[in-house]
Amino acid sequence: xxxxxxxxxxxxxxxxxxxxxxxxxxxxxxxxxxxxxxxxxxxxxxxxxxxxxxxxxxxxxxxxxxxxxxxxxxxxxxxxxxxxxxxxxxxxxxxxxxxxxxxxxxxxxxxxxxxxxxxxxxxxxxxxxxx
Amino acid sequence: xxxxxxxxxxxxxxxxxxxxxxxxxxxxxxxxxxxxxxxxxxxxxxxxxxxxxxxxxxxxxxxxxxxxxxxxxxxxxxxxxxxxxxxxxxxxxxxxxxxxxxxxxxxxxxxxxxxxxxxxxxxxxxxxxxx
DNA sequence: CCAATATAATTAACATGTTAACAGTATGGA
DNA sequence: TCCATACTGTTAACATGTTAATTATATTGG
Numbered sequence: 001x002x003x004x005x006x007x008x009x010x011x012x013x014x015x016x017x018x019x020x021x022x023x024x025x026x027x028x029x030x031x032x033x034x035x036x037x038x039x040x041x042x043x044x045x046x047x048x049x050x051x052x053x054x055x056x057x058x059x060x061x062x063x064x065x066x067x068x069x070x071x072x073x074x075x076x077x078x079x080x081x082x083x084x085x086x087x088x089x090x091x092x093x094x095x096x097x098x099x100x101x102x103x104x105x106x107x108x109x110x111x112x113x114x115x116x117x118x119x120x121x122x123x124x125x126x127x128x129x130x131x
Numbered sequence: 132x133x134x135x136x137x138x139x140x141x142x143x144x145x146x147x148x149x150x151x152x153x154x155x156x157x158x159x160x161x162x163x164x165x166x167x168x169x170x171x172x173x174x175x176x177x178x179x180x181x182x183x184x185x186x187x188x189x190x191x192x193x194x195x196x197x198x199x200x201x202x203x204x205x206x207x208x209x210x211x212x213x214x215x216x217x218x219x220x221x222x223x224x225x226x227x228x229x230x231x232x233x234x235x236x237x238x239x240x241x242x243x244x245x246x247x248x249x250x251x252x253x254x255x256x257x258x259x260x261x262x
Numbered sequence: 263c264c265a266a267t268a269t270a271a272t273t274a275a276c277a278t279g280t281t282a283a284c285a286g287t288a289t290g291g292a
Numbered sequence: 293t294c295c296a297t298a299c300t301g302t303t304a305a306c307a308t309g310t311t312a313a314t315t316a317t318a319t320t321g322g
Contacts, residue, residue, distance in 0.1 A: 172301095174300065184300085184302085185302075185303080187301090189302095208299095209300095210299065211301085
């Protein structure tokens, strides 16, 4: 519950900004992942953006239609769908990133840089408690 | 992202157990809230269980049909819908709670009791960064 | 080479998340 | 009293979350 509430509290600061840019949380995660990594197959995008495969399948359609990403079959393994960021996606990335960084910096300032670091360490350690 | 991943990692330990008992995360949160608080109106349940009003409206129907909760209009303020746990809900609570406590204890043991405490403190402080 | 098996993505079905609009009920002030 | 306003819960519409089944393609063992 604490994790859920904290996440909700944090995202409440980002959501209005993302909404102004016309994307939701999940779409922004996909765009960011593709912007950082270049081309990835759908499974890897799903993993890195923490989105389930069926959700991603649906999102690919709308993101492609909006020209934010591009899709292509992998020639070596025709099961794989390669995804990459498209020009409009890069533009979006350039517009959103500064706002995102500004909001993060403001939260970090209010919460304390060292406490943010402590928190992230604990969270990442918790995530690695997988099995 | 760290918050999202950490929550997903934690819940992956609880989900199979809840599934065996025939409830999902959200239903379990509602049952727990009502079990602890007695009768509450829908708005308060939604707040405490971190569920949006429209989702709760839908859940009330299925939870009532399954005999897990009971609903009644508030006589003093006929807008309000009072919710309370029903006998079958109490039974479920009694069956699930030990399993839940066991899983939490195991995670706490592996992660470290003091680190759990630190983490919860940081998360709660983060949640209070609301405005 | 082929059949069994595994993997990548999609589809289906149902639940919840999310925002906006709506209906019914309370409440406070002209 | 009555009206404007606020509040509670519901409905609607669309997106994502979740699990299971399915399709297409690869891979592996015999």
